Amino acid sequence: MQHHPTHPSIIVPVPREFRFAQCAVYLNRSPREPLHEFTGQKIRKLIAVAGEDFLLEITSKRDLHLHIAVLNRPFCETEKTAIIRFVSEWFDLATDLNPFYTLAAGDALLAQLVSRYFGLRLIRIHHLFQALVWAILGQQINLAFAYTLFQRFVHRYGESMTFAGRTYWHFPQASRVASLRPQELQALQITTRKSEYLIDLARRVAAGALDKATLQQNPGTAKERLQQLRGVGPWTANYVLMRCLGDPSAFPADDIGLQNAVKNQLGLRQKPDRAHLQILAQGWGDWRAYATFYLYRSLL
DNA sequence: GGCCAGGACTATG
DNA sequence: CATAGTCATGGC
Numbered sequence: 001m002q003h004h005p006t007h008p009s010i011i012v013p014v015p016r017e018f019r020f021a022q023c024a025v026y027l028n029r030s031p032r033e034p035l036h037e038f039t040g041q042k043i044r045k046l047i048a049v050a051g052e053d054f055l056l057e058i059t060s061k062r063d064l065h066l067h068i069a070v071l072n073r074p075f076c077e078t079e080k081t082a083i084i085r086f087v088s089e090w091f092d093l094a095t096d097l098n099p100f101y102t103l104a105a106g107d108a109l110l111a112q113l114v115s116r117y118f119g120l121r122l123i124r125i126h127h128l129f130q131a132l133v134w135a136i137l138g139q140q141i142n143l144a145f146a147y148t149l150f151q152r153f154v155h156r157y158g159e160s161m162t163f164a165g166r167t168y169w170h171f172p173q174a175s176r177v178a179s180l181r182p183q184e185l186q187a188l189q190i191t192t193r194k195s196e197y198l199i200d201l202a203r204r205v206a207a208g209a210l211d212k213a214t215l216q217q218n219p220g221t222a223k224e225r226l227q228q229l230r231g232v233g234p235w236t237a238n239y240v241l242m243r244c245l246g247d248p249s250a251f252p253a254d255d256i257g258l259q260n261a262v263k264n265q266l267g268l269r270q271k272p273d274r275a276h277l278q279i280l281a282q283g284w285g286d287w288r289a290y291a292t293f294y295l296y297r298s299l300l
Numbered sequence: 301g302g303c304c305a306g307g308a309c310t311a312t313g
Numbered sequence: 314c315a316t317a318g319t320c321a322t323g324g325c
Contacts (some may be wrong), residue, residue, distance in 0.1 A: 135306085142305040145323045191321055193309080233308045257306035296306075305324085312317080 019119025
C-alpha cells in the first residue's frame with residue numbers, strides 16, 4: 001500500500017444534535033486522564049491503525065463538522081477511513097438523538113438534562129479490555145482515585161510515543177498484562193482481588209477467548225457471558241455494554257453515581273435503590289444508556 | 301476524623 | 314432470594 005499525503009485535515013460531518021463543547025466537558029473531567037489531552041479547544045489522542053501510530057488532533061468549527069488533523073505522519077485513504085471510523089465511534093456520531101430528545105421531553109427526570117446538555121454524545125471506549133479494566137478499577141472507590149489507578153496502570157504497562165516534547169499513551173496490551181503477577185499490580189495500590197481479575201481477563205483477551213466482535217455479534221448473550229467472568233457483576237457488565245459494546249438499553253442500576261444523580265435531580269432525601277431506578281427507567285427502552293450518560297454528566 | 305466511593309465475592313439463613 | 318461480612322484506600 002502506497003502512502004501519499006492527502007489533506008492535513010480530515011473533515012467529518014456531524015449530526016445536528018452534536019455539541020463539541022458538551023462532549024469536551026465529559027472528556028475533560030479529570031486531570032489524570034492518560035489517554036487523551038486537551039490543548040485549548042482541541043483534543044489530542046493517539047490511536048493505532050494496522051500497527052502504526054496516528055496522533056490525532058480533533059476540534060470542531062461551530063459544531064458543523066469535526067476536524068481531524070493527523071500530527072505525526074501522512075496517511076493513505078485506507079488509514080483515513082479507519083481514522084474516521086474510530087472518531088465516529090468515539091463520539092457515537094451514528095446515533096440519531098431525536099427520538100431520545102422526544103422521549104425525554106415527556107419525562108420528568110430527563111427533560112431538564114437533555115435541554116441543558118443538548119448535543120452531548122455517549123463517549124465510547126473502543127477497546128474491550130480497556131473498558132473492562134476501567135470498570136473494574138472503578139468498582140467501589142471514588143472516581144478521582146479510580147483515575148489515579150488507571151493513570152498508573154497506563155503509564156506502567158502502556159506503550160507511548162513522543163511528539164513535540166509531549167508524551168502520548170496507548171492503553172496497555174492484554175498480552176502484556178497477561179504475564180504479570182498480582183503482586184506487581186498491587187504495588188500500584190490496586191487491590192489483591194482486582195489484580196487477579198485484571199490478569200485473568202488479560203489472559204482471556206490475549207488468548208482470543210474474549211473479544212468485542214464476538215460479544216457484539218451475539219447481543220442476546222453478551223451480558224451473561226460478561227457476568228461469567230470473575231470480577232464482572234451486574235454493574236460492570238452493564239457499564240461495558242453501555243460504553244464499549246454500544247448496547248443502547250444497557251443500564252447500570254447498581255451505580256452509586258447514577259443513584260446520586262437521580263437523587264439530586266428529583267430532590268430525594270436518600271438515594272434510590274436499583275429497584276427504584278428500574279421503575280424510573282421502565283419507559284426509556286433503548287435510550288437507557290443515553291439517559292444514564294446524561295445523568296452522569298449532571299454530576300460534573 | 302468519619303463517612304463515602306460509578307461493586308463483587310463468599311458465606312450464611 | 315435476601316442479608317451480612319470482606320476487600321482496601323483515597324477523597325473530601
